[in-house]
Amino acid sequence: MKRLHPFLLLGCCLVTAMSGCKKDQASAPLPVDGLKAYAGKNRAKVEFDVPADATNGKVFYGTGNFVEFDVTDASAMQEVMVDGLAEDEQAIRVVTINADGASSTPRGVMVHVYGDKYQAGLKPRKWLDQVNKDPGSIELAFENALAGEDGVRVVYTTTTGAKDSAWMEASQNIVAISNINTDEPYYYYSVFLPEAEAIDEFWSAPVDLKTAVMLDFKKEAWVIAGTSGEQAGMEAAKLIDNNVNSAWQSQGGGSYPHWVTIDLGTSKLIDGFYYVNYQGPGKSAKSVKFELSDDNNAWTTALETQVQDSYLRQRLAVGQTVSGRYLRVSVVDAYDGSATSTAQIAEIDAFNTQNASGNNGKDAYSSSTAVALVNAKAPFVGDGSNPFPALGAFRMQKMQGWTHNSAAVVSFDDAGKSFSLFTANVWGLSTVTNGKVYQTVNLQPGIYSLKIKVAHADGPCDALGVVAAPGTMPDYTVLKTSADTWRYYDLVANQNKTVELVFAVAQASAVNVGIVYNIRDQYAATGTPWSSFNLNGMELAKIE
Structure with a gap:
């Protein structure tokens, strides 16, 4: 047997190896095309086109993690959902595999993944007002939409007891709701899309509208529901006209207490009152009592206290949150000690943890000479x-x-x-x-x-x-x-x-x-x- 020269043998091996490499390259599928990723909540949807000979593939993410997929129709756009992604920028890489087991060159795309951190920073659109159209029908008014907001959803209970919701687009400011039972809880939240093509919605924290209505005083809607007496030019309505230079004065000759009842429109949550004395010479109230009622009949005392003989605004805290639709303000006695003198009060406001019905009166004298x-x-x-x-x-x-x-x-x-x-x-x-x-x-x-x-x-x-x-x-x-x-x-x-x-x-x-x-x-x-x-x-x- 003839022996082959070593160089001839090496040359044959190189030819064989190169032929194998060319065969592998020729048999590998092409990379994916049209690769795109859509953001979601701790996930992303990946879309791409695959070559005709692809039978399956892998979507890689993180460090060595991947999702496998099968190709049933190579002519169709492929969709793969990648779950369990951390909230941050993520690199996604896709390879396809053919029937011979050969893999394509990977193609990559970046996607921003959103999660709890993003959602925690979302705020609900500000609610402005509720208009009661008739029993079971309301209109809710809101400020303009926030950045990234898709709309507002209001969730409520119908008059038949069923759960329902109403949707308001981001471009709108008013949503009308009929067949609502406002005695039951109802609330709203803003819906956000972090990106225009995001696959998941994110919700702000819900706002309890029943509580929001009770926290909003809407003093312009307050009306006088009764009084023990008033004098011409110093009517009870002057007590709530947002003008400390006007005042209510009771009729002369009547015995204490002198009182005014105010209809707040709907039941309100109250943590205290602002009290402003009559701003002119006269006999000031000494002790006042604030009572609340839901029906203008049964009354609960919220606060009875002595007020100062001062022109400044006085903050009178109740000590706990109380509620009622009707407020009765009574002057129990006055500094002059008389049992029958008139009572005079310039302005009454209420406050709670979020709002005050008005900013009347002053906390310090603008001009004071010692x-x-x-x-x-x-x-x-x-x-x-x-x-x-x-x-x-x-x-x-x-x-x-x-x-x-x-x-x-x-x-x-x-x-x-x-x-x-x-x-x-x-x-x-x-x-x-x-x-x-x-x-x-x-x-x-x-x-x-x-x-x-x-x-x-x-x-x-x-x-x-x-x-x-x-x-x-x-x-x-x-x-x-x-x-x-x-x-x-x-x-x-x-x-x-x-x-x-x-x-x-x-x-x-x-x-x-x-x-x-x-x-x-x-x-x-x-x-x-x-x-x-x-x-x-x-x-x-x-x-x-």
């Missing part, structure tokens, strides 16, 4: 007297610059430089009845605000902050009804607070501002030999 009071701010100064040396020489004194009647023996404690109305009966300093500590200021015409910074009581006492006509301060027993009393405030009931007394001066006049008080002994009850009432100061300002 009026100097003598020795009215800490640290206080004593007058150097020594009326009660039992506690140490010159410790207990009188407030310098203030007028004291004979019952007001001690008003200053040098140990703390404090404004302290004091008695110690068991030590020889008698209890105080009808004590008066005040000063007189000369004022020009205008509206004034006296703020009294109340500290605390230690023992049984009565203390009224007072604005009164010039001359001697009215006695405690008649102060609340005296014609000389312009304003007064119960300080014991407002410890650790700042209270305000607003009063008008019609012509240049001297005015007394100060305190009328009683301090009783507590030794028998508590063993404490003294009783006191303490103040942190007073401020007087012209506000108009």
Whole structure:
């Protein structure tokens, strides 16, 4: 047998190998054509055309993951769903395989996959209003569509108890719904497509429309449903007209309480009220009561509280969320102490966690000019007297610059430089009845605000902050009804607070501002030999 030369043998092998490679290349199917991927929620739909000889293939994603597919009709567009994709940009690669098992060159495409992160950032389109057309028929109004929004879906219960929904296109702002039972929950959500050709919808968080309607006050629709009385030009409707320069005033001569009932249109969720006093001279309400009802018949008290004698807006929190269609506002009594005087209120609003019915009144005076009071701010100064040396020489004194009647023996404690109305009966300093500590200021015409910074009581006492006509301060027993009393405030009931007394001066006049008080002994009850009432100061300002 002849031996082949080594080079000839190597040449034969190379020829054979090259022939095999050419055969493999010739038998491999062509790559896919028209490859496109459509975004979805943690998935993507992949579309492509396959060559005529393809029998199956693979769609690769991630790191080595793939989905296999079979080709039943090579002339048709192929669709493959790829699930379990992470939310982010994803690379998709497709190969086809023929009957010989040969694979095509891969073709790739990028797709943005969406998921929980995208959905969590979606907000519902803002709801504006609900119009009740007739029983079982409503119209809902919305602001313009948000970016990427496809529309709004409203889900509700029909009057026959079936579940149903209504669709509003992104280009629309109003959707009409008939045959709806609004006593049952109904809600809406915005539907989004992250891309125009996305295969999945994404929904915003739902908005409970029944609650939304109850949170929306729509004050312009409020009407007066009843009143204990009103005066011409100061009708009950002025209480809700969004104008603090107008006011409701009850009829004169009637006894308290004076009240107004407001129909809010539908039941509302309420966390509190804004209260604005009449903005002119007059007798202010002292205690007010807010009641709620669903039928204007059975009433539940939401809040009964004392309001300040102030021109500023007062926020009166209920302490819990309450609801009702009808609101009754009652003036229980007034600062003048009369049982039959008229009541005056400028404006009432309601608020909840999301809305307020109006922004009426002011939180601070736009124009305020301080009026100097003598020795009215800490640290206080004593007058150097020594009326009660039992506690140490010159410790207990009188407030310098203030007028004291004979019952007001001690008003200053040098140990703390404090404004302290004091008695110690068991030590020889008698209890105080009808004590008066005040000063007189000369004022020009205008509206004034006296703020009294109340500290605390230690023992049984009565203390009224007072604005009164010039001359001697009215006695405690008649102060609340005296014609000389312009304003007064119960300080014991407002410890650790700042209270305000607003009063008008019609012509240049001297005015007394100060305190009328009683301090009783507590030794028998508590063993404490003294009783006191303490103040942190007073401020007087012209506000108009």
